Amino acid sequence: MQPGSERFMQCLSILNIFFLPYVVTLAKHPAVEQKIRGMKSTSRKVLLFILLAAFTASSMAQTRDDVNRAASKPKDTSAPKKPRYINVDTTKPVPVETKTLVRSVLRLKNIYTNPDALAICRILNPDIYQHDSTLSDHTIILPNLPDPPSEIRRSVKDNFKSELRSNPEVNRIYGLAAIKFDTLANLFSVTEFAPAGEDTGNVYLKIKKFLPPLANLVKQSADNTRRTSQKTVNTLSTEVDALNKMLQESIVRDQVSLEEIHRIYSLMADINILTYLINDRKSKIDSLASANPYPNNNIYLAASYSVPGQQMPAESGDDDPQKFNIYVFRKSILETTGERNPEMDLYTVSYVIPALENDPIYWSTIPKMASTTTASFAPARFKFSIKDNRTAKIYTVTADLFDAEKDPNERWTLMDLINPHPVYRLMFLIP
Numbered sequence: 520m521q522p523g524s525e526r527f528m529q530c531l532s533i534l535n536i537f538f539l540p541y542v543v544t545l546a547k548h549p550a551v552e553q554k555i556r557g558m559k560s561t562s563r564k565v566l567l568f569i570l571l572a573a574f575t576a577s578s579m580a581q582t583r584d585d586v587n588r589a590a591s592k593p594k595d596t597s598a599p600k601k602p603r604y605i606n607v608d609t610t611k612p613v614p615v616e617t618k619t620l621v622r623s624v625l626r627l628k629n630i631y632t633n634p635d636a637l638a639i640c641r642i643l644n645p646d647i648y649q650h651d652s653t654l655s656d657h658t659i660i661l662p663n664l665p666d667p668p669s670e671i672r673r674s675v676k677d678n679f680k681s682e683l684r685s686n687p688e689v690n691r692i693y694g695l696a697a698i699k700f701d702t703l704a705n706l707f708s709v710t711e712f713a714p715a716g717e718d719t720g721n722v723y724l725k726i727k728k729f730l731p732p733l734a735n736l737v738k739q740s741a742d743n744t745r746r747t748s749q750k751t752v753n754t755l756s757t758e759v760d761a762l763n764k765m766l767q768e769s770i771v772r773d774q775v776s777l778e779e780i781h782r783i784y785s786l787m788a789d790i791n792i793l794t795y796l797i798n799d800r801k802s803k804i805d806s807l808a809s810a811n812p813y814p815n816n817n818i819y820l821a822a823s824y825s826v827p828g829q830q831m832p833a834e835s836g837d838d839d840p841q842k843f844n845i846y847v848f849r850k851s852i853l854e855t856t857g858e859r860n861p862e863m864d865l866y867t868v869s870y871v872i873p874a875l876e877n878d879p880i881y882w883s884t885i886p887k888m889a890s891t892t893t894a895s896f897a898p899a900r901f902k903f904s905i906k907d908n909r910t911a912k913i914y915t916v917t918a919d920l921f922d923a924e925k926d927p928n929e930r931w932t933l934m935d936l937i938n939p940h941p942v943y944r945l946m947f948l949i950p
Contacts (some may be wrong), residue, residue, distance in 0.1 A: 590766075612656035617647055624659045629941050631843070631923045635916070635948040642853045645869040661868040662859045664944050667844055667891045675842060675893045679940070682840055682895060686749035690741075693756045697734075697741040700759050703766040704734035711772060716777040722784050723775075733787055733794075747797050750840040754779040754872075754897035755793045761875055762786040785874035789900050792921055795899055796838040840897045841923050847905060850950050861890035867906040868892065873917055876902050893942070896920045905947055914949045 621640050625632045641648050643660045666672065708727045737759060744752050765783050767776040775783075843866055846861040853859075866889045875881040885894050888908065898921035905914045923943050 526778060530942065569831075612654040614652050615655045617651055617653050620648070620653060620655060620657065624661070628661065629659070629946070630664075630944045631918075631920070633945070634917055635848075636946045638850075638948050639848055639853065639946060642850070643857070643859065653683040660859075662846070662848060662861065662946070664844065664846055664861070664946075665891055667887070667893045671887055671893050675895060677893050679840070679842055682750035683748045683940075685745055686748060689749045689752050689756070690744040690747075691760070692751050693744060694741045696756055696759045696763060697737045699763050700737055700766075701734040703763055703770065704730040706765045706770055710773070712769065713774040722780050726783055726787065727782065729787065733791060736794040736798060737790065740808065743797050747773070748839050748897075750895065750898075751793060751797070751838050751897040756795075757792065757875075757881065758786055758790045758793070758872060758899075761872070761881070762790065782874045786872075789872060793838070793897065793899055796921070830888050837924055838898065839940065840895045841892060841920065842895045842940065842942045843920075843923070844942055845885070845892050845894065846944065846946045848946060848948050850948050853948075859863070863890050864888045865908055866890070867908060868894075869904040869906070870894075870896075870901045873900055873902045898923070903947065905949060907949075914947075916947065920945075 576856070588643050621637065621644075622632050625636055625640070630636055638660055640659065643662065643931065647653055647657060647659070708730050712723075733908065740747075740755070765779060765786070769779060769783075847866045847868075848861050852862075867884060868889050869884040871882045885892050887893075889905075900919050900921070902915060902917045905916075906912070907914075
């Protein structure tokens with residue numbers, strides 16, 4: 520009989536030969552990657568230990584995927600889904616769409632791909648935007664993004680640890696709001712209100728149709744908050760409480776104005792985003808996510824190039840909050856001097872849920888002026904106010920921060936398991 524240690528190594532080798540390729544293949548599947556991303560920290564650590572053990576026992580080397588991922592084509596003849604991002608492979612430069620390359624580089628640098636970030640890239644890279652496509656090894660010039668002061672980073676890091684934890688009292692308060700919302704939603708849906716003006720988008724009918732189903736989603740999410748961060752639950756509670764107040768006032772008055780209709784619809788869309796993430800990412804109301812019900816005429820487009828913002832996470836979404844370093848650039852300076860540094864310590868940044876912007880009590884202000892400052896946000900939609908403290912002029916823009924995390928089509932690494940909450944860079948471009 521062989522010694523115990525030799526037999527163990529022989530069994531390990533057999534398991535490695537037969538099963539490790541399947542483990543590697545399974546780990547690369549987008550759906551599995553998405554599930555890994557949704558795990559809480561304890562589950563990630565366990566999975567990380569298993570993966571490390573498996574890969575340590577292996578002598579196999581995983582080859583790097585090329586941009587087109589030719590080896591992973593589906594067996595059927597249907598057209599493959601076009602990836603939103605690519606893995607930039609400079610060892611095998613291939614032609615890629617310019618917009619896709621820029622967005623991929625931003626993602627790799629943990630820069631949130633909002634229209635302002637894309638506008639900054641357009642200003643700093645005028646040559647590349649003259650062509651629809653370029654090579655994947657093209658060097659993209661990015662702005663300088665200094666880190667905030669160490670004391671700011673430490674403070675945000677310490678607060679973030681508590682924000683990630685579930686809080687029974689916060690969950691209880693949200694549960695009560697969910698029960699009240701269920702009652703008010705059903706009352707509103709069966710009440711016939713006085714004419715509210717010209718409702719060209721039939722928003723009123725959509726509200727009455729989707730309020731009860733949304734109330735059911737809210738109740739489901741209230742049952743699933745034991746593993747949800749208190750930051751996210753607090754944000755959702757704020758949205759549900761505000762919507763309850765609007766519904767109750769409308770029911771008492773037996774009328775609802777056109778402005779109130781759009782605010783109610785906007786809150787419904789915001790609530791649907793977070794409940795969609797909390798409910799194991801299985802439920803959503805497509806009709807609420809198909810269009811922006813509360814257009815903001817003050818949103819500025821600082822450059823001619825931008826992309827349509829998503830109203831809902833397309834494939835994935837973690838209900839954990841995310842940390843952001845915030846930077847403010849001035850378009851006129853970028854265009855005239857090519858200065859790549861943000862303006863420092865000049866801007867006061869505040870934020871609010873878009874539908875609640877007219878009520879000062881819902882606004883939050885970041886204490887440290889930008890650039891650069893750091894804050895954490897739930898994966899939700901926020902309207903930002905950027906005040907220039909030299910002129911007192913205020914600029915506003917809405918950002919969908921639920922789309923900030925890594926795309927499921929991107930390649931995942933062990934570092935994504937070790938550091939599941941990296942700091943993202945949020946850039947604003949003012950005129």
